[in-house]
Amino acid sequence: MDIAEQLSIEEQGLKQQLHDTWCAGNYSSVARTLEPSALQFLARHPVRAGAMVLDVACGSGQVALPAARAGAKVWGIDIAGNLIEEARGHAEQEGLAARFEVGDAESLPYGDNSFDQIYSVIGAMFAPRPERVVAELTRVCRPGGEIVMANWTPEGFVGHFFKTVARHVPPPPMPSPLMWGTESRVRERFAERPVDLHFDRQLFEFRYPYTPEEVVGFYRQNFGPVVRAFAALDAAGQAALHADLVQLWRDYNLADDGTTHTQGEVLEIVAVPQ
Template identity: 60%
Template sequence: MSALKARLKATWMAGDYGHFARYLEAGAMDFFPALGIGPGTRVLDVACGAGQLALPAARVGAAVTGVDIASNLIDQARARARAEGLAIRFDEGDAEELPYDDAAFDVVFSLIGAMFAPRPERVAAELIRVCRPGGRIVMGNWTPGGFVGQMFKATAKHVPPPPGMPSPVLWGDEATVRERLGGGATDFRVARRMYPLEYPFPPADVVDFFFTYYGPTNRAFAALDAGGQAALRSDLEQLWSEHNRADGGGTAVAAEYLEVAATRA
């Protein structure tokens, strides 16, 4: 497990997720109202990346903490917060072993983040543990059948995931999420949402963008020889092109995710 964790950390530190996530900000702000936070709310952003939701939460007056396994992203998040004069605590840490006291937060959330940890039962237990009774746990997770789920499946044909690691997109299955969180949470509200993936360049360039900046795709591409790289590129370009709804040379794809909100029992 320690070797797997080191590999996963290296994966998320590869590329530049902070730059990559700039094109995800519109979808993140669509998700933001689900958090239901305001001034003084004690908030924990699990797998916070470079702060795309931690910063908006602090802007509305919440007391925000962000945690992520990738130390370079924590550095980026801290720099962004300093530049805006926002008092946010950012910690390097593991979603399976959160470095916080029991019941420390009013809202614990993760958007497209905690779903990638290798032991989901530990993630669920930690999200519950650090949330106060009556507080809220909120997640946004890619679904198995949505566009990103299809992209992961296409990539796994060329670079299989680590053995024994459950698929991250199982967090996007309603029955699975209810089972994982059901031991410590109640009052589930679940909805399927569409996340806008929009780029001002064509699908082939989007694939290159993922290869360059998105850690998991970057590492998958690097693990292949020239022939494998060409095959993976071809499959991903076809997938993006088939789902593209943009005119004028850009790319616009709607990716389904599961929005989950529950109350800590």
């Protein structure tokens, strides 16, 4: 039985909503701005040469492709087919040992104990059923392997970004993805799994060569959740959301030269199955 048959009508509708959200705009252009931080993440949690590596909710490959360049055998999976096609194109151009496919973090199409290392950087945290994500990540990771995640925290800039959007457009009916950035909640989610857990907090950098107002325009055009939020509002609602987002970027801007620089806090999680 495939996942579509297992889900209720309501759950299928939610899955479709999430799919449409992450296919909207051009997320890879947003992800590229975070590539330096993604590479720093990989430096903190290095890929083992020759390892079997899975990148869950891989987007267009900002983690999977560097992992393949480091000598790993890489699989990447994401619900957004447009991003998977882009990742495949990059892998083919470079001749990398990386395979990308459309799929669901809650129903991974791989056998038990298939991977030495599993990564999910600002990805699987957006799946609607976290208990299924935990079950699948621990199922496909070999004992003694690593499950490594980086998730936005509720307290950081990105947490406030999503809360700002949610004040104007109700979020989908699912647990807040930001709970993946809370250590106590992550411990609860892995509590019934035989894993050793380790946590660290790091900062991802957002740097744009334009003003906060121009940054909001960039996100309005390219970042799926913002694209969809603006599309759901009338003209007055769009103006109000725009003003609040501009103010948020101004409040967190560390630059004073007409550009925009802020930092988003992530909770980095390392789970080692026993």
